[in-house]
Amino acid sequence: MTSPVLVAGGTGFVGRRLVAALVEEGRSVRVMTRHPDRYDGPGTPVHGDVAAPATLAAPLRGCAAAYYLVHSLDSADFETRDARAADAFGAEAGRAGLEQLVYLGGLGRDGDDLSPHLRSRREVEARLAAGGVPVTVLRAGIVVGHGGISWEITRQLVEHLPAMVTPRWVRTRTQPIAVADVVRYLVGVLGHPDASGRVFEIGGPDVLAYAEMLERVAAIEGRRLPIVPVPLLTPGLSSYWLALVTDVDVRAGRTLVDSMVNEVVVTDPRIREVVPFAPMTYDEAVRAALREREDER
Template structure:
């Protein structure tokens, strides 16, 4: 698929702004869909488009062979309905435009578990993106470690701002964090791959850790002591308000993410390693890379 045009919806976000240059480097011609194309100054070609406006999405997709969907509305109270409507619009437009593949970055989580609203919404979006008949490739990830990522920023800022942590029970939940560079490598690797069409893949880094272990390892790498005192009665609502006091994460976004932290998010099926074979980064190396990038941009 090298040389063919690919659209990235959400190309100016945390993942998208790293994916676009990687796609360009791989030889793809890239369109970056944004509501403010006049302000875009990165690689690829900016095109106007808004996932709530079907006509603009159809115009942005016209002539493309594949599309990435990296859009979500976690900062909104009605994010589930917003994300469902946007995904349905995008899926229908992709089908009308004759797109050959849609690639979506979703969330890990066992379907037999009682998933949080955030993770349920991600599952719903997976289905709606294929409503226009286009083969969808889904990559499900847990916490993505990289400068500017919301989940990572919560972790980094908690360690940086607190001399000790009073935490709810979700700090015992296991997760499989993955470095942003490895996420991008998987996203590029499945593009145009015949064995990736109409499949759901689970992606994660080398380590499976409880949230408490993640916090302690970041503290150790940052040379900061961080005693952790679990408090069972600290509710998700109180947790999100607490986060707003010690981090700059939006309360709604923080609440939606915290609700998901009761769900174990680990890779059960490593099939993606057969399609995009490489050894993912360990958590400590991912943390060091994120901290180094932050220092470079400050």
């Protein structure tokens, strides 16, 4: 593809890393933002807002593909907002004649009683595709990297608490993945003939319970973190408790905590046939996140 690639959500946790990787590959990248005058990263900033459909035609015009990395987890009505935004973006992408949309969604078995967060991610997949452009979906669980909400919850709990009082759902299994590997997959599926219109599951090599993830971070940092399960600690109470010991937004934290009841593990590894490489282990991803945080200080 020689036409520009648009990244919606290009200033976010995953998006800014993706933009840098695409530019490094020699791609012409448009970064959609509500405030292009404030943008100072790689790529070309263009004005656009998924909540204002009239602003989407200009940034999409002339593009062959677009990434959709948008969510509204910090809003009380995030499901409604995300559904409307996906409708608008998918429809405008269709009118612009794009060849591919790439969306980063969430892991979780379709037959499970999915949390509102994961259910919303599934709905966005369908609404983006309704515009007629083939959508490549990458479903991920916890993404480990400096600045990511899930990672910040993990790191700050380990660093701020002498012991961890937890509900039973910390035994739920997940398959974390390094943010650098998420970006590698996102770049790899762009324009790939075997990725068009397909759903892929992505994860690192380790399947861990949330409690094990906390214990590993503690070990890497040379800390002790005794974990005491408390069955009556509900997700609702947990989210308020998180607000006391971390600086993560309460509403976004609650949304993610609600999702921790769902097992998020890769069951279909076919992405390895399309974008073959060996992802980082959880410990490697943690060390990379800690190094990046230290480098920014």
